[in-house]
Amino acid sequence: MTETGHGSDVASIATTATYDEATQEFVINTPFRAAWKDYIGNAAEDGLAAVVFAQLVTRNVNHGVHAFYVELRDPDTKEFLPGIGGEDDGIKGGLNGIDNGRLHFTDVRVPRTSLLNRYGNVAPDGEYTSPIASPGRRFFTMLGTLVQGRVSLDGAAVAASKVALTTAIRYAAERRQFNASSPTDEEVLLDYQRHQRRLFTRLATTVAASFAHEQLLEKFDDVFSGRHDTDADRQDLETLAAALKPMSTWHASTPCKSAARPAAAPDS
Numbered sequence: 001m002t003e004t005g006h007g008s009d010v011a012s013i014a015t016t017a018t019y020d021e022a023t024q025e026f027v028i029n030t031p032f033r034a035a036w037k038d039y040i041g042n043a044a045e046d047g048l049a050a051v052v053f054a055q056l057v058t059r060n061v062n063h064g065v066h067a068f069y070v071e072l073r074d075p076d077t078k079e080f081l082p083g084i085g086g087e088d089d090g091i092k093g094g095l096n097g098i099d100n101g102r103l104h105f106t107d108v109r110v111p112r113t114s115l116l117n118r119y120g121n122v123a124p125d126g127e128y129t130s131p132i133a134s135p136g137r138r139f140f141t142m143l144g145t146l147v148q149g150r151v152s153l154d155g156a157a158v159a160a161s162k163v164a165l166t167t168a169i170r171y172a173a174e175r176r177q178f179n180a181s182s183p184t185d186e187e188v189l190l191d192y193q194r195h196q197r198r199l200f201t202r203l204a205t206t207v208a209a210s211f212a213h214e215q216l217l218e219k220f221d222d223v224f225s226g227r228h229d230t231d232a233d234r235q236d237l238e239t240l241a242a243a244l245k246p247m248s249t250w251h252a253s254t255p256c257k258s259a260a261r262p263a264a265a266p267d268s
Contacts, residue, residue, distance in 0.1 A: 001053040001146075004102070005034030009242070010053070010065060010146070011139060015105065017068055019058035019112070021126045026068060026115065028054055028108040037103040044088035044101025048073050051116065052105070058126045064135050065142070067116040070108065083108040136231040140238060150241040151220050157248035158213045161206040164252075169199055202254055209248050216240050 006013045014035035017026040030036050037043070040050065049071045056066040072084055080086060089100040115122060119142050120130040132138040140147070172195060176186035189195050219237045222228040 002038050002040070003030075003034065004036050004038045010143060013053060013055065013065060015052065015054040017052075017054040017056050017066065017110075017115075019056070019122050019126050020109075021124075023109070024112045024124050025109040026056075026112065028052060028068065028070065028105045028110065030104040030106070035104075039089055039100045040103055042099050042101075043072075043086055043103050045099050046078070047099075047101075048075055050103070052103075056115070056120065056122070056128070058122050058128050061128070063120060063128050063130075064139055066120055067142070068110060069114045069116065070105075070110055072103070081108075134231055136235060140231075140234040143238070147220075147238060147241050150245040151216060154213055154216060154241065154244045154248045157245075157252040158206065158209050161202075161209065161248070161252045165199065165203050165206055169203070172199060202251075205251055209244075209251060212244055213248070216244055 001010060001013070003013050003015065014032065015028065015030050015037070017028050019026055037050075037052070040047070043050070049069065052068050052070045053065050054068060056063045070084075071081060072086075073080055083106045084103065085106075086101050086103040089102060092100065112122060112124065119132055119138050120128065122128055130138055132141060169190070172189040175189050177189055179186045190199075216237075219233070219240060223233050223237050
């Protein structure tokens with residue numbers, strides 16, 4: 001799903017799957033470098049097949065993002081099949097034991113039946129049909145599991161930030177270091193203003209992120225319970241989940257680092 005140029009904005013991915021009525025095949029292309037599939041698990045070395053998300057085009061009409069089963073490699077030689085290429089993502093910031101890679105496609109043909117057609121189908125003559133009339137609702141339904149994952153990751157990141165900051169602040173209220181204002185008693189770390197700034201600004205952000213997550217959960221419940229389930233509501237949920245997940249996970253790394261080094265000097 002993920003492309004070099006499109007991560008959270010799945011609706012705008014650039015890979016295309018154009019239906020050829022003459023052969024009853026889809027022709028899959030990544031038309032430019034930013035359309036390459038990126039950070040795909042098992043892509044660099046061992047993956048034999050993948051579910052590829054692409055813009056489905058038939059009769060010159062783009063029906064939006066759909067999923068296709070695509071074979072990638074010869075199972076015996078592990079070489080890419082014709083029209084398919086790729087490379088390793090190289091050294092990452094972490095999890096380097098996981099095989100992540102890039103994939104690109106040039107006029108790769110797959111049978112019409114390779115379309116995973118629960119939410120949209122193409123007949124042999126190229127006619128597109130779907131049990132969900134609204135393109136927006138169809139897109140959201142297809143990616144419903146992805147939205148749930150983003151909501152869960154946002155909540156997990158906020159919870160991790162709370163636990164890490166609770167640990168760091170409690171420790172800073174007890175740990176003593178240097179006797180700046182007294183000839184006999186050492187100061188607790190939390191009395192140092194720089195230490196306060198290091199922890200309390202992150203605490204404020206975590207509180208805000210917690211309130212934001214509660215709003216996300218309310219929106220999520222409204223949509224999936226059917227109380228507020230219009231296309232606009234679903235788009236709002238998708239946008240909010242896509243925005244909060246990277247913000248909260250990125251923020252969570254700093255409180256965890258603060259909790260991991262609470263014994264450091266107050267100006268570190």
